[in-house]
Amino acid sequence: MAERQKLLEIKNLKQYFNSGKINEVKAVDNVTFDIYKGETLGLVGESGCGKSTTGRTIIRLYNATGGEVLFNGVNVHGKKNHAQLKDFNRKMQMIFQDPYASLNPRLKVADVIAEGIDIHGLAKSKKERMEQVYTLLETVGLNREHANRYPHEFSGGQRQRIGIARALAVQPEFIIADEPISALDVSIQAQVVNLMKKLQKEKELTYLFIAHDLSMVKYISDRIGVMYFGKLVELAPAEELYRNPLHPYTQSLLSAIPLPDPISERTRARKSYNPSVHNYAENEPVEFREVTPGHFVLCSEKEFNQI
Numbered sequence: 001m002a003e004r005q006k007l008l009e010i011k012n013l014k015q016y017f018n019s020g021k022i023n024e025v026k027a028v029d030n031v032t033f034d035i036y037k038g039e040t041l042g043l044v045g046e047s048g049c050g051k052s053t054t055g056r057t058i059i060r061l062y063n064a065t066g067g068e069v070l071f072n073g074v075n076v077h078g079k080k081n082h083a084q085l086k087d088f089n090r091k092m093q094m095i096f097q098d099p100y101a102s103l104n105p106r107l108k109v110a111d112v113i114a115e116g117i118d119i120h121g122l123a124k125s126k127k128e129r130m131e132q133v134y135t136l137l138e139t140v141g142l143n144r145e146h147a148n149r150y151p152h153e154f155s156g157g158q159r160q161r162i163g164i165a166r167a168l169a170v171q172p173e174f175i176i177a178d179e180p181i182s183a184l185d186v187s188i189q190a191q192v193v194n195l196m197k198k199l200q201k202e203k204e205l206t207y208l209f210i211a212h213d214l215s216m217v218k219y220i221s222d223r224i225g226v227m228y229f230g231k232l233v234e235l236a237p238a239e240e241l242y243r244n245p246l247h248p249y250t251q252s253l254l255s256a257i258p259l260p261d262p263i264s265e266r267t268r269a270r271k272s273y274n275p276s277v278h279n280y281a282e283n284e285p286v287e288f289r290e291v292t293p294g295h296f297v298l299c300s301e302k303e304f305n306q307i
């Protein structure tokens with residue numbers, strides 16, 4: 001297999017809110033992982049564990065408290081000129097959880113989608129701008145007649161398609177999808193995931209796909225990272241993570257996935273996670289260690305030796 005190319009390298013990333021104050025929150029605490037070109041990295045963990053903050057810090061919506069983010073080898077948070085900043089802003093896009101809240105209700109769909117085209121000067125004429133909008137609408141499974149309507153005229157799934165078209169408009173390389181399907185009906189979720197998969201192939205996109213549980217990420221992710229209280233506790237190829245979860249928190253998340261069969265669902269054992277199981281000695285170093293190639297887990301040396 002050819003050497004995989006790293007699109008992003010996230011190194012010891014920290015995002016502390018209210019740093020040094022009594023209400024300090026270590027939303028992202030020393031998180032390290034790479035994202036390879038063309039892959040989907042799923043990031044899961046319960047609400048409040050720091051997934052969105054990780055995404056927002058990577059994409060530079062927040063300055064990092066510490067650590068580094070390299071995009072194609074260039075430090076995202078380092079000093080840059082105007083052209084470099086604009087380049088980052090174009091190549092890294094975000095799709096949000098709530099398609100209702102993330103689209104400006106006063107703008108027609110054409111103008112929602114064309115916002116990035118205008119900012120980055122990607123169309124030479126009004127006609128070319130509209131042609132791009134029409135193509136984008138068709139790419140995401142809508143049609144050109146939708147261009148003149150307003151966001152409130154669409155269903156949740158259609159609005160998420162508009163959000164995807166808006167992100168695609170600037171020809172990005174990397175898209176952070178922050179719980180893009182959590183607000184949608186279950187019946188619509190698979191359609192949006194399938195659309196994202198199709199677009200990934202066609203346009204060689206790289207995704208960071210954020211979700212709060214492990215049920216849907218399975219279908220889209222090549223690798224999955226699990227976060228707990230600001231820390232990345234496990235990272236592995238998707239199949240490996242489901243087959244061989246090593247961190248007790250990952251095991252508890254997996255046991256929370258509902259089973260399709262109602263009888264096994266009623267009797268399935270849910271495993272809860274209690275951090276005190278680790279029983280670390282004071283100052284015992286707990287590190288992100290590679291257990292088998294590509295399978296990392298946050299553990300002490302003693303735990304590592306017991307795996």
Ligand SMILES: Nc1ncnc2c1ncn2[C@@H]1O[C@H](COP(=O)(O)OP(=O)(O)O)[C@@H](O)[C@H]1O
Nearest residue numbers: 017025027045046047048049050051052053054
């Ligand atoms: N702008 C902010 N100011 C202060 N605290 C924040 C801010 N954004 C998020 N947090 C806190 O950081 C932690 C992680 O939040 P978030 O990244 O939104 O988690 P998730 O996306 O996993 O639900 C939470 O405790 C949250 O309350």
Ligand SMILES: [Mg+2]
Nearest residue numbers: 051052053178
């Ligand atoms: Mg979030």
